[in-house]
Amino acid sequence: MKAKLLSVLAEPNRLDIVELLRNGPQPVGEICNKLKLHQPQVSKHLNVLSKAGFVEVHPEAQQRIYNLRIEPFQEIDTWLNSYRKFWKDSFDRLDDYLIKLQEDEMKKKGKSHGKKK
Amino acid sequence: MKAKLLSVLAEPNRLDIVELLRNGPQPVGEICNKLKLHQPQVSKHLNVLSKAGFVEVHPEAQQRIYNLRIEPFQEIDTWLNSYRKFWKDSFDRLDDYLIKLQEDEMKKKGKSHGKKK
């Protein structure tokens, strides 16, 4: 995972553009109108998004229709996966803690759900 | 989803710190050594991470042990969810396209898997 990929989405207007494009492909003008941004800025942001692989463009007459590409999101998803193990461990530890409380308090019945340690 | 959250991870050294903390809690000095960073910079990055909720600290004698918190990652995960629908639609459209090719080519058997349109 490169920080560069995240930095592209870390700019508020750029993130807005990406979120807008979730609804489907849009020409530049539409994006300007909906987000109340000036055209040159939108073009520049789209250029950055394009270089990072977040969007692709399809010319249509004088318009240029931009749409999202899934690959970078999948890359982020894959990266997040390496943290899911960490979450699970966290929950295991919480689980251990709750079970310990339970045992300390009443020492009567064993655990009812999975526990690793 | 706030761009602010992503911007915190978009800084390379900060991302490195986060990735390091996946392996477990670490005192500041350890982080400095392992990442070859100067202590004041690490403290400042940790401060940013802390304010954004990515880490929490537990003092231990003169040391301060930092560890990851799961909430911001869950937030990112939730945000990514809203793009999974988009992926699915993308795959559906690819599916449609492949099916259409297939039909155009041989017009014999119907589809064998889910199709929305």
Next chain:
DNA sequence: TAAGCATATTTCTGTATAGGAATATATAAA
């Protein structure tokens, strides 16, 4: 209380980049 280690904070500087304004390019229509 003094001394030592671990960490935090402050100040300064350089750099990257987002936005504004003007202009260039490309396609379509008259």
Next chain:
DNA sequence: TTTATATATTCCTATACAGAAATATGCTTA
């Protein structure tokens, strides 16, 4: 071929922020 529309590009400026160096704070032990 001129004009209009849609988008891209260039140049400039201001701001945010990461790193360096120096210093401050806090905890521990003698």
